[in-house]
Amino acid sequence: MSILITGGAGYIGSHTAIKLLEAGYDIVIIDDFSNSHPIVLDRIREITGKDFTFYEFNLCNAQKIEQVFAKESIEAVIHFAGFKAVGESVKQPITYYQNNLIAVLNVLHAMHQFHVNRIIFSSSATVYGYDNPVPFTEEMPISATNPYGYSKVFTEIMLADIAKASPDFCAVSLRYFNPVGAHASGKIGESPVGTPNNLMPYISQVAAGKLDHLAIFGNDYDTIDGTGVRDYIHVVDLARGHLNALNYTLQHTGNIAINLGTGQGYSVLEMVHAFEKANHVTIPYTIQPRRAGDIATGYADPTKAKQLLHWEATHTLEEMCASAWHWQKNNPNGYSENHTN
Numbered sequence: 001m002s003i004l005i006t007g008g009a010g011y012i013g014s015h016t017a018i019k020l021l022e023a024g025y026d027i028v029i030i031d032d033f034s035n036s037h038p039i040v041l042d043r044i045r046e047i048t049g050k051d052f053t054f055y056e057f058n059l060c061n062a063q064k065i066e067q068v069f070a071k072e073s074i075e076a077v078i079h080f081a082g083f084k085a086v087g088e089s090v091k092q093p094i095t096y097y098q099n100n101l102i103a104v105l106n107v108l109h110a111m112h113q114f115h116v117n118r119i120i121f122s123s124s125a126t127v128y129g130y131d132n133p134v135p136f137t138e139e140m141p142i143s144a145t146n147p148y149g150y151s152k153v154f155t156e157i158m159l160a161d162i163a164k165a166s167p168d169f170c171a172v173s174l175r176y177f178n179p180v181g182a183h184a185s186g187k188i189g190e191s192p193v194g195t196p197n198n199l200m201p202y203i204s205q206v207a208a209g210k211l212d213h214l215a216i217f218g219n220d221y222d223t224i225d226g227t228g229v230r231d232y233i234h235v236v237d238l239a240r241g242h243l244n245a246l247n248y249t250l251q252h253t254g255n256i257a258i259n260l261g262t263g264q265g266y267s268v269l270e271m272v273h274a275f276e277k278a279n280h281v282t283i284p285y286t287i288q289p290r291r292a293g294d295i296a297t298g299y300a301d302p303t304k305a306k307q308l309l310h311w312e313a314t315h316t317l318e319e320m321c322a323s324a325w326h327w328q329k330n331n332p333n334g335y336s337e338n339h340t341n
């Protein structure tokens with residue numbers, strides 16, 4: 001039996017693939033490299049010393065998914081594949097809804113056809129929207145303000161409906177907070193195409209001299225120093241959360257959403273200073289107006305993950321910053337020359 005990992009060549013998917021291989025699972029990866037690179041597969045093999053089956057196609061192709069389910073003996077699915085840039089989703093809603101929703105529907109349909117009952121879905125803290133107070137707990141109402149966020153909300157709703165209709169079904173939606181850092185080997189990490197949208201890869205590229213300075217989006221929020229506060233979580237902790245969630249789905253039925261965060265918020269300025277201190281570099285920055293759509297503060301209540309998944313984040317902020325820099329220094333252009341700015 002194998003675990004199907006869609007989007008297994010991506011940032012979180014590749015770290016999770018390593019955890020599963022290390023834990024002795026057989027895995028099958030499907031990826032279309034739309035936001036990743038084939039070399040990731042070699043790096044996963046190098047790090048783990050293990051092999052796996054790989055298929056390259058886009059999940060909007062339902063027929064190909066069915067062929068994989070017909071050929072492989074799939075026990076559970078971890079569904080990472082999807083577009084993830086909020087700003088881009090506002091400009092290209094059809095592309096986002098098509099890629100993120102048709103894909104998951106195709107996967108769910110194939111699972112139904114082939115009697116595969118377990119799925120772990122990459123959801124996001126973005127579903128907590130603007131109006132919930134921190135810390136965010138899973139029982140809070142969910143909402144969205146952009147097509148990317150709605151694709152997460154809609155998928156969570158679909159999973160709940162399927163679980164209601166199928167008593168044997170088990171779905172875990174993992175609501176990620178802000179994944180940062182990289183594998184200790186420095187061989188896999190976050191490789192954004194073009195200029196990064198997220199804070200940590202942006203800081204790394206400023207430290208590397210690829211970008212001139214960091215633009216901090218607002219210093220007039222009601223936070224410790226006026227800059228936005230988020231719950232940054234080491235990607236290796238996040239990957240381990242998937243392993244625990246997989247074990248959960250093997251023993252339970254029903255539908256559940258679980259936060260994967262540390263429960264600790266840090267401001268943008270705290271992140272800048274932590275990165276400088278951990279890596280002995282200087283990050284020049286300017287203060288710019290707030291970015292549209294940003295909330296002041298977001299961090300998790302991680303209690304449910306602790307209780308149900310027996311999981312909690314263990315990596316420190318210093319380790320997050322050091323591993324991000326290690327990856328950046330080892331791979332100045334990410335996975336390929338095509339991934340430069």
Ligand code: UDP
Pocket residue numbers: 178197198199200202214215216217218227228229230268291294
């Ligand atoms: N941020 C920033 N400059 C950047 C990118 C991000 O000041 O170039 C801030 C952003 O306003 C937010 C925090 O860093 O307060 C985290 O942003 P990111 O895009 O990484 O994650 P998200 O907004 O999705 O939580």
